[in-house]
Amino acid sequence: NPSNAAQFNIEMSRSLEGIGASLQSENEYVTIQSIVKGGPAEKSKQVAVKDRIVGVAQGKNGEFQDIIGWRTDNAIPLIRGTKGTTVRLKLLPEGKTNTNPKIVELVRDKIVLQDQLASKEIRTYDVNGKAVKIGIIDVPAFYLDYKALQAGDKNYQSISRDVKIIIDSLKAQKVDGIVMDLRQNGGGSLPEAIQLTGLFIKTGPVVQVRDVRNKIEQDDDDDPSVAWNGPLAVMVDRFSASASEIFAGAIQDYGRGLIVGTQTYGKGTVQSAIDLDKVIGSSFSKLLAGLKNKGDQTVRSSSGGQISFGQINLTIAKFYRISGSSTQHKGVIPDIQFPSAIPLDKYGEDTEPSALPFDMIAKGNYATTGSFSDAIPQLKTLHDARMQSNVSYKNLVEDIAEYKKRDAEKIVTLNEAELKKQHEEDDAKTLAHDNARRAALGLKPLVKGAPRV
Structure with missing residues (x-):
């Protein structure tokens, strides 16, 4: 549907056009939950967190539409819109009644979702008395702002461009190795996986x-430049899918890096997104708009444009690793496996x-850059030995076993005393796990009821 299509495009581009605020429904009101730094809402200095939006109007002279009681999903298409257009909001500050809402006029702008872009951290470990610096790059999705790219914007957002900048900064900080964290990364742009x-x-x-x-077509990397030729690991989990599996699979097949974590999702199919606005003729669009809006032919989409019919995602092909194996169904099996x-x-x-x-299918024509086949058995032995004394690892294994036990239970007690006892036992166990972890890190123990960090 149009709302899902708009959200898909936002997730792919990591940007949207609107006022720069996140919204949530609270007690029948669409409420401002946070404000994006540098966005129209913040720049106006008239919008605050916990303000309630009671009405929305388009342009400088448009009629206000009352949105009290609306779902957030239904209100958002009225508030978002094309960059440069005007939207007016009726706002009730927190604690005020709805007798005299203030009217705020905002000009929509492009909002880059900075908190959803690639990021980094550096961790230092003691290895046989030597400090080893590891750069960890969080890769949340294979995003690409295709619209900005097509428009010729030299600063368009993409995961490969962002990671290249991060790698350069990590090299300047003289890290000894890099870990690409693809956990929870459900995929995205195929060209970005290649880049x-x-x-x-x-x-x-x-x-x-x-x-x-x-x-069968083969997609190649034609750029001979290499951003990082040092030690590399890729971390994956069950929710690493699609483009994540292409990247992890290629790194594994080339012997370029070590894959660690759990078996990935196994989503090896190719989808093509068909924009229904481009398929459905303009005359038919106007007819539907008229039927829906009784003559008003400016029904707004979730992206703020004219009427939108959404998009259809059709499965048209399957992905295969250069080794010939499909990522479909099987996913990528890590070299070093963790409990899931x-x-x-x-x-x-x-x-x-x-x-x-x-x-x-037949394997592609490629030459490996290295091999871990001889090192993996030794690495597994070292890993298993290290985990035997790792408190957090032991706790994780226990928690997984406890979850499986609870999940298999077919009977739930309704006795209040027994439920209370069970909850107290669970809380005590969690506190014991947290304090064991804190002790291993040299931190002070928590007391019951204190915040856990």
Whole structure:
């Protein structure tokens, strides 16, 4: 639907056009929850957190529409809109009655979702008396602001560009190795998966695609420059999917880096997004707009443009690793595997009854840059030995076992005393786990009821 299509495009571009505020429904009011720094709402100095929006009008002279009692999803399309257009809001400050709302006029602008972009941190570890600096890059999605790219914006947002900048900064800080954290990364742009892989290899194939006619195409990295040629690891979990699996699979196939974590999701299909606004003729669009809005042909979409019919995502092909294996159904198996806090029997493509199966095609023409085959057995031994004395690891294993036990239970007590006892036991166990972890880190223990960090 149009709302989901708009949200998909926002997630892909990591940007939107609007007033720069997040909203939430509270007691029948659409309420300002946070304000984006540098956005129209903040610049106006007239909008505050906890303000309630009771009316919205388009342009300088448009009629106000009362939105009290509206769902946030229904109100957002009225508030977002094309950059440079005007929206007026009726606002009730926190604690005020609805007798005299103030009117605020804002000019919409492009808002970059900075908190959803790639980020970094550096951790220092003591290895045999030597300080080792590891740069960790959080890769939340394979985003690409395609609209800005098409418009010729030299500063368009993309994951590969952002990671390249981060790598340069980590090199300046003289890190000894880099970890790419792809946990919870559900994918995104295929070209960005190729570009990101290209930051770690010279040139060569990254992924193969087979369409419904069994035609196989190979997508290559043609840029010989390498941003990082030092030690590399890629961290994945069950919710690493699609483009994440292409990147992790290529790094593994080239022997360029070590894959650690849990088996990935197994989403190896290619979708093509069809914009229904471009398919449905303008005359038919106006007819539907008239029927829906009784003659008013300016029904607004979630992106703030004219009437939107959403988009259809069609599955048109399958991804294959350069080794010939499909990522569909099977995903990527890490070199070093961790216990999974996410139930593998409940989430993943292999849990879906109608999922396309795993299969293979011929391998691509590529040359490995290294190999971990001899090192992996030793690394596993070292990992297992280290985890035997790791308090957090032991707690994780216990928590997973406890979850499976609780999940298998078919009976839930309704006895208040027994429930209270169970909750107290759970709280005590959590506190004991937290204090064991804090003791290992040299931190003071928590007392019951204190905030846990």
